[in-house]
Amino acid sequence: MTLLTPLALLMLLALPVLLWLALRPARAQVMDVGTLMLWRLVAAAVPVTARKTRRLELLLWVLAAAVLLATMGAAGPAQASAPPVPVVAVYVERLGTSGPEPELESVRKRVQEQFSDAQLHWWFAGDAAQLEDLGLVQAIAPGPPQAEQAQFLAASAGASLRVMFVAEPVADAPAHSLVLPRVSSQRQGVVFEVRSEGETLFVRSGPDQPPKVEGASLQGASTRGAEVVRQYLARGGQVKVSTATQSISLSRQALGVGLGANWAGARHQALLAALQPALDGTTPQVWLGTSDASPAVGISQGQVQDLSSTQVQVDLQSPLFQDLPLASVNLVGQGRVLAPRKDWRALAVVLRDGRVVGDLAALSPDGRVLEFANDPFVDSGLAAAALLLDNAIGLVTGTRASGHQLYQRTGDLLPTRRQALAAPFEATGSAEFTPGQDATRSFASWPLLLAAMCSLAAAGLVARPGAGKT
Amino acid sequence: MPMPEDIFGADFLRQLQTLDQALLRLRGSAGEGIARHGRSHGQHDFRGHRPYAPGDDLRRLDWNAYGRLGKYFLREFERERAEHVTLLVDTSRSMAPGRKHVLARRAAAAVGYLALARGGTATLAGGVLLQGQARFSRLIEELRELEPVQDSMAPALVALASRPKAPSDLFVVTDGLDLPESFRPLAALSQRRCQVTLMLVLAPQELEPPTHGSVQLHGLEERQNLAMELTPERVMAYQAALESHLQSLQALALRNRWTLAVTDSQADLVALFTEKLAGVLA
Numbered sequence: 161m162t163l164l165t166p167l168a169l170l171m172l173l174a175l176p177v178l179l180w181l182a183l184r185p186a187r188a189q190v191m192d193v194g195t196l197m198l199w200r201l202v203a204a205a206v207p208v209t210a211r212k213t214r215r216l217e218l219l220l221w222v223l224a225a226a227v228l229l230a231t232m233g234a235a236g237p238a239q240a241s242a243p244p245v246p247v248v249a250v251y252v253e254r255l256g257t258s259g260p261e262p263e264l265e266s267v268r269k270r271v272q273e274q275f276s277d278a279q280l281h282w283w284f285a286g287d288a289a290q291l292e293d294l295g296l297v298q299a300i301a302p303g304p305p306q307a308e309q310a311q312f313l314a315a316s317a318g319a320s321l322r323v324m325f326v327a328e329p330v331a332d333a334p335a336h337s338l339v340l341p342r343v344s345s346q347r348q349g350v351v352f353e354v355r356s357e358g359e360t361l362f363v364r365s366g367p368d369q370p371p372k373v374e375g376a377s378l379q380g381a382s383t384r385g386a387e388v389v390r391q392y393l394a395r396g397g398q399v400k401v402s403t404a405t406q407s408i409s410l411s412r413q414a415l416g417v418g419l420g421a422n423w424a425g426a427r428h429q430a431l432l433a434a435l436q437p438a439l440d441g442t443t444p445q446v447w448l449g450t451s452d453a454s455p456a457v458g459i460s461q462g463q464v465q466d467l468s469s470t471q472v473q474v475d476l477q478s479p480l481f482q483d484l485p486l487a488s489v490n491l492v493g494q495g496r497v498l499a500p501r502k503d504w505r506a507l508a509v510v511l512r513d514g515r516v517v518g519d520l521a522a523l524s525p526d527g528r529v530l531e532f533a534n535d536p537f538v539d540s541g542l543a544a545a546a547l548l549l550d551n552a553i554g555l556v557t558g559t560r561a562s563g564h565q566l567y568q569r570t571g572d573l574l575p576t577r578r579q580a581l582a583a584p585f586e587a588t589g590s591a592e593f594t595p596g597q598d599a600t601r602s603f604a605s606w607p608l609l610l611a612a613m614c615s616l617a618a619a620g621l622v623a624r625p626g627a628g629k630t
Numbered sequence: 631m632p633m634p635e636d637i638f639g640a641d642f643l644r645q646l647q648t649l650d651q652a653l654l655r656l657r658g659s660a661g662e663g664i665a666r667h668g669r670s671h672g673q674h675d676f677r678g679h680r681p682y683a684p685g686d687d688l689r690r691l692d693w694n695a696y697g698r699l700g701k702y703f704l705r706e707f708e709r710e711r712a713e714h715v716t717l718l719v720d721t722s723r724s725m726a727p728g729r730k731h732v733l734a735r736r737a738a739a740a741v742g743y744l745a746l747a748r749g750g751t752a753t754l755a756g757g758v759l760l761q762g763q764a765r766f767s768r769l770i771e772e773l774r775e776l777e778p779v780q781d782s783m784a785p786a787l788v789a790l791a792s793r794p795k796a797p798s799d800l801f802v803v804t805d806g807l808d809l810p811e812s813f814r815p816l817a818a819l820s821q822r823r824c825q826v827t828l829m830l831v832l833a834p835q836e837l838e839p840p841t842h843g844s845v846q847l848h849g850l851e852e853r854q855n856l857a858m859e860l861t862p863e864r865v866m867a868y869q870a871a872l873e874s875h876l877q878s879l880q881a882l883a884l885r886n887r888w889t890l891a892v893t894d895s896q897a898d899l900v901a902l903f904t905e906k907l908a909g910v911l912a
Contacts, residue, residue: 193847193848202864
């Protein structure tokens with residue numbers, strides 16, 4: 161609040177003027193009379209009394225209050241606050257390395273140099289400890305870049321400027337945002353995928369700086385853009401892939417299969433051979449032909465019944481029948497059916513006149529035992545039987561035999577392709593701050609409102625009956 | 631620069647004609663020779679002669695007297711003598727407030743006009759005797775000169791009373807705001823068969839003073855100030871004093887057989903004469 165406001169000064173001057181007008185001696189009005197003869201008689205008869213002490217009337221008080229309040233209002237009382245410091249919210253995208261995040265120091269320098277007068281709020285989904293010395297670091301839930309950026313944009317809505325250090329350009333940069341490349345140069349040789357198909361290993365990485373691979377020999381390489389795919393042939397049980405910042409270990413883990421008494425036919429052996437070379441594990445990971453263990457795929461578990469004039473209904477939503485040529489699958493070959501059991505889920509049933517005669521395939525409540533009433537692996541065509549077995553193993557173990565990787569990676573997670581191939585790009589957006597919110601809270605309206613009420617009260621006093629009469 | 635007001639302008643002259651007609655009607659309705667205060671004479675009673683003065687109506691010269699005495703004498707009748715009016719206008723400064731002097735001079739002019747119109751004479755106290763309607767303009771000129779600048783009317787009264795020959799019909803216009811003793815010369819004139827008509831003109835603020843505020847009363851006549859808080863009590867006291875003063879003058883008028891009229895300075899001239907002074911002039 162300052163009284164140096166011209167209006168406030170004027171109003172402040174009005175107060176002494178008002179008081180002077182109220183307290184000044186009333187100037188006698190000069191009245192010409194022909195003669196004082198009679199008036200002297202009057203003065204003698206009714207002596208002049210002492211002038212009554214002039215008192216401040218209520219009207220004056222009300223007017224003075226109105227002027228004072230109006231002066232206060234014009235002076236603009238407000239709760240002053242420090243000039244708003246622009247807040248710059250900085251999002252740093254993770255690059256998915258197990259060790260220290262690369263180029264964090266570079267990011268910090270770029271931000272602090274460009275926004276030295278701003279208050280920096282950092283947003284990072286990685287290990288916040290790496291940014292602790294930067295001040296305020298807000299953690300956001302790790303996830304895909306789009307999800308992380310959405311969290312950041314929502315949480316930093318009040319910031320003066322948002323700066324995003326990202327691995328790839330953002331198509332539509334939000335308002336008051338500056339999108340900068342996360343890295344100052346193309347990342348090189350960062351492995352982001354290692355996959356095995358039998359004995360063959362496929363290693364995908366960034367350009368240049370090929371990884372060092374132990375326990376496998378290079379078979380070939382292909383390049384697509386900045387991405388390089390290298391193909392290796394594993395030679396032993398352990399393979400090690402190393403880069404400057406990564407150390408990836410792979411160990412051979414074949415799928416172990418236990419065989420029940422029912423799994424003894426030639427067809428059964430042929431199906432096992434079709435799953436080679438994944439089936440050389442010593443520890444059974446799945447049992448075939450029996451349902452005494454878990455996980456297991458049992459066969460010929462039903463009782464023979466008359467299945468004439470019946471229909472077969474299968475649960476097509478079940479993974480058991482995924483990508484399966486049902487016409488080549490025979491689930492009723494031996495005329496057996498399973499008696500429905502509580503909590504077991506029927507995947508294929510026999511119906512007669514719309515009523516269930518029995519189950520042809522059922523899944524245990526824990527989903528780890530699959531029983532067939534007959535032996536569809538023998539009764540069906542070979543290809544269909546192989547697909548059915550692959551699906552059955554996948555149903556009870558979670559991974560189909562065909563999806564089982566012989567060499568499985570251990571250790572830290574690999575970066576994503578986006579993280580591994582991060583490269584500089586042209587910065588987009590604007591570095592201009594959002595106009596800061598006025599942090600000053602004005603109270604001018606209250607005294608002005610009270611002044612108006614006092615003025616109304618004064619008007620009421622003037623207009624009241626009998627006001628102004630002698 | 632505004633033109634000075636002509637208090638005897640065209641409007642005033644029209645008022646005079648209206649007044650003349652109104653008074654003639656009054657006379658007709660009341661009958662000839664209507665009794666007036668202290669008068670019991672007929673219209674054509676021969677009263678005597680007086681020396682000729684310039685401006686007199688030559689038709690009234692008494693040729694017989696001229697033949698015998700070799701001097702011009704005018705025949706005077708009782709009725710005619712009554713129309714030989716002498717006008718005394720108070721020119722003291724107290725006549726200024728409320729334009730009292732304007733009404734005073736207009737009233738005097740009206741009386742003079744009526745006298746001249748009826749073949750009488752009119753004389754402004756201290757001035758020459760005027761006769762004939764043609765001399766009315768002269769009377770007006772003399773009245774125009776009478777500004778309220780004198781200290782008091784008393785010297786004029788004394789001078790008039792000290793004249794060897796008392797006026798037969800005296801019309802005095804004043805505000806009366808003098809001590810009753812100052813009107814003694816009028817009483818003396820009454821003793822000398824002078825018919826006195828006293829017209830008191832008071833300003834509105836003298837009749838109804840304002841009742842609020844501090845005032846500085848400036849006495850024009852005394853040229854002195856008197857500070858006063860005009861409370862309702864004082865105003866009432868003033869009005870009581872004024873009433874008492876007017877009653878004193880009323881008593882004086884009754885005792886000396888004066889005709890007395892009190893009027894407001896804003897009063898209409900025709901109404902004033904046809905109502906308050908009809909008995910005097912009709």
